[in-house]
Amino acid sequence: MEQVDVIxxxxxxxxxxxxxxxxxxGRRVLVVDHNDAPGRKILISGGGRCNFTNLGATDGxxxxxxxxxxxSALRRYRPADFIALVEKHGIAWHEKTLGQLFCDGSAKQxxxxxxxxxxxxxxxxxxxxxxxxxxxxxxxxATIGARKVRASSLILATGGLSIPKLGATSFAYDLARxxxxxxxxxxxxxxxxxxxxxxxxxxxxxxxxxxxxxxxxSGPAFAEAALFTHRGLSGPAILQxxxxxxxxxxxxxxxxxxxxxGWLRQAKRDTPNRQLGTLxxxxxxxxxxxxxxxxxxLAGPLQGQSDKALAQAExxxxxxxxxxxxxxGFAKAEVTVGGISTAELSSKTMEAKxxxxxxxxxxxxxxxxxxxxxxxxxxxxSGVAAGQAA
Numbered sequence: 001m002e003q004v005d006v007i008x009x010x011x012x013x014x015x016x017x018x019x020x021x022x023x024x025x026g027r028r029v030l031v032v033d034h035n036d037a038p039g040r041k042i043l044i045s046g047g048g049r050c051n052f053t054n055l056g057a058t059d060g061x062x063x064x065x066x067x068x069x070x071x072s073a074l075r076r077y078r079p080a081d082f083i084a085l086v087e088k089h090g091i092a093w094h095e096k097t098l099g100q101l102f103c104d105g106s107a108k109q110x111x112x113x114x115x116x117x118x119x120x121x122x123x124x125x126x127x128x129x130x131x132x133x134x135x136x137x138x139x140x141x142a143t144i145g146a147r148k149v150r151a152s153s154l155i156l157a158t159g160g161l162s163i164p165k166l167g168a169t170s171f172a173y174d175l176a177r178x179x180x181x182x183x184x185x186x187x188x189x190x191x192x193x194x195x196x197x198x199x200x201x202x203x204x205x206x207x208x209x210x211x212x213x214x215x216x217x218s219g220p221a222f223a224e225a226a227l228f229t230h231r232g233l234s235g236p237a238i239l240q241x242x243x244x245x246x247x248x249x250x251x252x253x254x255x256x257x258x259x260x261x262g263w264l265r266q267a268k269r270d271t272p273n274r275q276l277g278t279l280x281x282x283x284x285x286x287x288x289x290x291x292x293x294x295x296x297x298l299a300g301p302l303q304g305q306s307d308k309a310l311a312q313a314e315x316x317x318x319x320x321x322x323x324x325x326x327x328x329g330f331a332k333a334e335v336t337v338g339g340i341s342t343a344e345l346s347s348k349t350m351e352a353k354x355x356x357x358x359x360x361x362x363x364x365x366x367x368x369x370x371x372x373x374x375x376x377x378x379x380x381x382s383g384v385a386a387g388q389a390a
Contacts, residue, residue: 001149002147003149004028004149004150005028005390006155007030007154008030008155009133009154009156010159010172010364011033012038012158012362013362014362014380015157015361016039016114016115017114017387018384018390019031019123020114020123021386021387022155024387029123030124031123032125032126032129032142032144033126034129034130034167035167036127038115041159041166042110044107044166049103049105051100051102052102052110052373053082053083053376053380054099054372055095055101056098057074057078057079057373058074062374064342064366064367066342068347069345070347070378072348073385074378076384081380082377089113091104091109091113099372100372131144133154136150138357140153153359154357155361155386156176156340156359158364159172160172160186160339161333162189162334162363163331163333165331172340173339176352176358179358183338184366187337188328188336190333191328191332192229192231192233192242192328192332193251193324193326193327199232199322203230204291205287206229207228207229208228208287209226209227210225211225211257212254213254214252214253215252216242216246216251217246217250218249219240219241219243220244221254224237225237233324237253243337248323250323253322255280255292256284259317264279268307274302275299276313279302298310335368335369336368337366338368339366340366345365349385349386361385363379
């Protein structure tokens with residue numbers, strides 16, 4: 001039987017980072033992945049340019065049943081640390097919006113960088129075969145085809161359920177559950193939402209986007225673009241809100257977040273002959289403006305509308321309620337909310353309290369970032385924490 005110090009299950013962002021750091025400490029590391037190549041999710045991220053971190057990443061940008069859990073790892077490995085690694089490899093990058101950092105070239109550069117670092121640290125890889133993992137006394141045995149490998153530490157970095165076409169499975173949850181660890185119910189996050197019934201009238205707006213503020217019942221407000229699709233709602237603002245959305249709850253959209261209370265009544269006094277649709281079209285796409293005006297049933301000049309009716313229209317435009325019928329599911333979700341409960345883990349090392357030597361990291365854990373590079377920063381930070389401890 002082969003012997004190594006650390007087995008890393010999963011060659012994605014978190015797993016490669018953990019392997020690199022453990023290897024740099026002199027650990028003998030084997031990375032196992034059922035895919036035939038590393039970093040498949042990295043390669044499609046950011047439109048192929050990898051939104052590899054966010055300058056503003058703090059623990060406040062993450063969802064978890066324990067909102068404080070991510071603090072330790074995130075404070076010890078910051079965006080500046082990963083930027084330094086990127087620059088060491090001569091990878092050009094740029095800031096897009098809201099602190100989001102992308103490669104100037106290709107996401108392939110990030111995967112190559114991590115693989116080069118792993119190679120320099122002596123990390124070995126086994127691609128293209130599923131592995132069975134079992135506990136063996138105070139260690140672990142991975143069975144990869146006819147090959148058996150034993151290690152004292154197992155880093156579990158096989159991710160969540162999002163984007164199954166890239167190989168996502170429930171492996172991490174099933175293994176953790178079999179060893180007595182609790183799982184927070186996984187659900188799709190950063191995912192388009194679907195509409196049904198009367199709300200399907202908005203289908204006529206498919207392809208129309210507008211800058212809005214969107215929020216789910218329990219979440220913060222996100223000021224970004226919303227996009228109407230033939231099935232419902234998408235765009236960055238909606239994807240952000242979707243992580244907080246629960247079935248049966250509304251998503252509220254402020255179509256005019258930069259308009260002060262009373263703006264429509266003031267417009268009636270200033271320009272009494274104007275109509276609501278033409279006013280809205282100054283701020284919103286014409287098709288959207290016309291549809292909203294029609295649904296508010298305020299035809300004709302503003303001077304013909306009562307102040308009460310205009311106040312109600314203002315209120316509706318600033319908090320238009322959509323009741324999604326569901327989401328596009330894990331197939332279209334960028335990440336997974338939920339996963340291995342943080343109550344089971346050390347926030348400093350990521351080690352499982354009940355299973356010595358087991359280190360769940362990245363998306364497998366109940367820590368989920370906002371859209372915009374935050375999930376990669378969690379992958380890097382949690383990977384470093386486990387790589388330093390394993």
